[in-house]
Amino acid sequence: MRTGEIAAYFDVDDRTIRSDVDELRVGLNILGSVFRIESKHEGSQHHFYRSTVHPLVLGLNLSELLMLLKLLEEKSEAAGGEVYQNIFNSIYSQLTDYAEKILKPNLKKSYTKGEVMNVLEENAFAMSNDYKLVFWNKSGKYIEISYLDENDHLVTADVKLIEVKNNKLKIEERGCQSRWIDYGDIAVDWSKVEYM
Known part of the structure; x- marks a missing residue:
């Protein structure tokens, strides 16, 4: 999307958008939080801007x-x-x-x-298994895990993460009932799990 198209969408001058976009590329400080967008170029005129950050303002006592x-x-x-x-x-x-x-x-x-x-969500995903766990919960994806069943047999299954409560995970295998399992009892090869 060209800067002019962004300006037209928001009904403002090109120069205003250009300076705002430049500021967001570097990092814009709003109320103590720094927000940054990622800018990619495709062709000579097209710029794509991306951010998975969603600013919140809560008026809490x-x-x-x-x-x-x-x-x-x-x-x-x-x-x-x-x-x-x-x-x-x-x-x-x-x-x-x-x-x-x-x-x-x-x-x-x-x-x-x-x-x-x-931090862009995909960057956080790449840096931390905790973010991978939360992404798994949010995405609704089925991913492969391994665990020992009640008879100490190794089980490998594709499961979806339904809920996280302390160190317990509520998982659901394809076509099966959901159940709770201890987070420490499963193994996940995170290198096989892709963001998005």
Whole structure:
């Protein structure tokens, strides 16, 4: 899509879009979070822009914010924990000094604020098994896992991940009932699992 087409879509001047797109390529800081888009060129005039990041603004009071942070802090200790920890860090880093002073004593650990930088989902998928687990849950894909059944026989099956609760996974084999299994009892060859 050309810059002119984007400008026409939003009914603004080309130069406005050009400077906005340039800023997003480098990284745009909005309320302490840095948002970046990926730009690809195809041919001489076509630019494609991509981001799997979805900015959220929540107007929470301190009690609601504390409950959200405590929930994320607790979930960060379970399967998929790195994802919860990253969300926690993103929220914590946006706290005002006043909110941090009030909320910090109510959290299990001590945290420091940092820069919030968005990561494209496919990049996070490539870097972390926790993100792979969450992607598996979101995608509805059937992937191959191995596990020992109740008779200690090795079973390999294509399963879909329905739900994650602490370290338990609710899985469903093709054409079978869903059931719960411990995350530590399965093996997944993540190199066989493709993003998208």
